[in-house]
Each structure stands twice: as structure tokens, then as C-alpha cells.
Amino acid sequence: MLRVEKLNAWYGSSHVLQDISLDVNNGEIVCLIGRNGAGKTTTLKSIIGLIDKTAGRVEFEGREVLSKPAHARFGAGLAYVPEERRIVPGLSVRENLRLGLVASPNKKKEAELIDRTATIFPRLAERLDQVAITMSGGEQQMLAIARAMISDPKLIMLDEPSEGIMPVLVDEMFELFRNMKAQGTTILLVEQNVELALSIADRAYVVDQGTVVHHASASELLADAEIQERYCSV
């Protein structure tokens, strides 16, 4: 479904991604793990189109997308939940959700889709008209995920969704990811909580110093203490 071949990326003159290659198949949860600064976030940002200088090839459902602007990649069915959540200040929860639909062909079904989202995220349902940034970090994270999901993307990329969030909410969130997978959504996940991430993932890529150093099934990696120790311990 998503095929990344020899992806390179630069911030100014610093060459931060070197020949990253990875595949995500339809219906999978694939996880990127590795230390802070290894290039996981930059990989997601390059795939969604937020890095100005990139090279290589990114194919989504057989079509090359790396040369396309970010908004066109959304149109192809790619969604992205950034690490900083990026809940828009000043807008209500409902308006943030509507924002997830403004460019979607499903815009006409806005009311229906907001109702559906409210059923999936009961915490948001009670707060639809609240100013979104007054919610807790976990609730904001839920909103960021809901905003990305409301347009029914084919593949959703999540950057550190559990960061800074109460454990009880993290469990809720990972339960949600399992459900999303069951509904047919493909997920590419970047996560610091390696054990938790591997517990729901099908496969994982280990990223270090801007390149993929290891690739295995999630269960293999979960059992491989040495790799975890070498590339993921802080």
C-alpha cells in the first residue's frame, strides 16, 4: 500500500534521512522504533509532505506521491497526526473536527460523521463546543486522532501518540488502534513505548541515525532484547 524507497531528507544542509526504505501493507499496523533523533518523525513528515527537501520514491497505492504537495497526499488517503497534536487554538472541538472534513469528499455528511466520531470518542462527545485547547493533553491527543480519522483515510500515520498522556488513556488509545485496524485502517506508528507498540504491531522497522538498521515481525522484535537494548534504550 505504502512503499518508501531510498527516501532521503535534508533540513537545510544537514542530511537527516539516508536511503530509508520501508513497506506498509494494506490492513497492517507497522511501527517505527528507535531513539530520539533517529529520524522517525522526519520519515513521517517526508511521507506526508512537510519536509521541503527530499529525494527518493514514495508510492501510495501504486502512485508516486513524493513530488505532490501535502494537500494532494491527503486527497490520496494519507492522514497524519503530528507529535505536537496541533489542535488549533481558538477553535472548538467541533470546529477542529470539521476542519478534518473541509477538504474531504465526505464534507456533505459532516453532521453524520461528527456523530459517528462522538460515539467512538465519548470523551469528545461531552466537549464538542468547548474550546479545544482547554482540554487535557490526552483529550487533545484523542481529538487530533479523531480529526485525522473523520475523513476515513486509508492509511494513518501517528507520531508518538502516547507521549505525556495518562496510562489509562494510553490503554484506551491503543484499544482504539486495534479497533481501527479491525475496521480496515492501515496504521504507521512511531512510538517511544516500544513494548506497547510492538504488542499491537504486525511488523516493525528499527531506525537509527537516519536509516533503517533492522526489520522484523513485531513478535520477533519483542523477544529480541539485544536489538531493543542497542537501538531503543534511552
Added chain:
Amino acid sequence: MAGLTLDLIGLQLFTGLALGAVYVLLAIGLSLIFGMLTVVNFAHGAFYMLGAYVGVYLLALGGNFWLCLVAVPIIVGTIGLVVERFLIRPLYGRGIDYPLLLTFGLSYVIVELVRIAFGKAGYPFDTPELLQGAVDIGIGYFPLYRLFVIAAAGVVLLGLWLFLERTSFGLIIRAGARDPQIVRVLGVDVARVWLVVFGIGTGIAALAGLLAAPLQGVIPEMGGPILVEAFVVTVVGGMGSLLGAVLAGLLVGVVVSLSSLFVPEMAKVSIFALMAIVLLIRPQGFFGRAGLMS
């Protein structure tokens, strides 16, 4: 100070509101364009002036004032679209000074073109017949046209507010002003949004110029001084804040108007004194966000 009655002050206050209404219309476009595009539009005064001249031209062709109220913002707004698309867009991502210098130069070009086309002398602009005369507003007689200017600005603001609050495009504008990146990730071509915002801003500036024409006449240089005053309004209100532009616009209008009644020799300086005081107390203006310029 003999003869300064409360009624007179009240009437002067209304004159200030009419003046303020023109400031508000100019400042709201400046603020919208700055908030979304981070472009400090020095050509805004030239678009204001173009609004008045397009009005003169349409009237000479046999049009009436009411037609102008609709046609002028559309025509000048379209010119604004062309300016954004072909002159400003190539400069995005190069810092705030590039579009600033471009629009500064552009304002001279527009003024010079108008001088060539319409002459340096300027034109009188008759108050439309229906709006001539004065009405009793309880404290004395007040020119009907000035009331109309206040009402017209109110209608424009209400329309703009409904557009921003009730439509999807308005939602995109509000979100894009705060976080253009997330809006792109959610599938919006922000370049198109910026184009439309620039068009709206210049269209409203043109409408302000047309509304001001019967009050002050039409000359090629009419956009210069008022642009400076509109910048004062946006700075006092807070760069990028629409509510700030409205409140500060009315306040500046009233301050100019009252100071010209009490201390006429200070009328021109008073708004800069106001700006200095506001900036000393609140550097980001009434509703500005700190660090927006950095």
C-alpha cells in the same frame, strides 16, 4: 472653550465613528492579510485609492453609486487576486521584508498609473442624492451620508463575521491563520486560501476608498496618509486581530475627531501619541499575540 456643549461633543463623537468606520475597513483587510499571509501590505492605501477612482470611472460611464458599492470591491478585489498570484506568491518563504518592499514599490506604480490615466488634479465626488442632507439624531443634526458610512461598515463587518464563523472556507481561514501546516495536512491548498484572503482584503480596502470619496474628494495620493493611520490602527488593535482592528479603528477615529475639536493643532499627532501609550503598556496591542512578527 466657549460653545463647547455636550451635544457638540456628541456630534463630534459620531463624526469620529464615521471616520473610524473607514479606518476599520482598511485595517481589517490589512490585519487579515498580515494574519494569514504575514504580508505587510504597503499597497493597501493604493487599493483604497483605486476603489475611489474605479467609482469615479463607473459613475462617468453612467453607473450609479449603489452599483459602485457592489462593483468596486469586485473589480479591485480581482486586481488584488492578480497581484497576489503573480507578484507576491513568488516571494513566500523569503521573510517578511520581501513582500513588504514589493508592495511598497507597487503602491508607487499604482499611484503613478492613476496619475497618467486620470490626471494629477483629482475629482470631486458628489454625495449620492438619496444620502444628502442631515438627520436629527437627538443631539443635533448629523450628515446622513456619515451615518450611512457607519452602517455600511457595520454591514461589511457582519458579512465578514458570518463568512468567517459560519462557512467552511471561513473555518479554513481561521485555522490557517493560526496553523497553516496542519491545514495543509488536512488537505487544504493554502496557496488558494491566501489568494482569496488577499482578494477579500483589497476588495474591502477599495470599498473603504469609495465610501470615503464623498467625504474628502478623490486624488491619486489619497491612500498615503490613511494607510499610515490604518497601520496605527492595526498596531494598536494587535497585528492579525480582527476584533482588535474594529475596536482600535473606532477608537482612533474618535481620538482624531475629538482632538481636532479640542486641540486642533494636535489632531495629526494625537493618534501617534495614542499608539505610543498603547505600545508602552501592551506591546502586542489590544488583541495581538506576542511574537507574531518574529
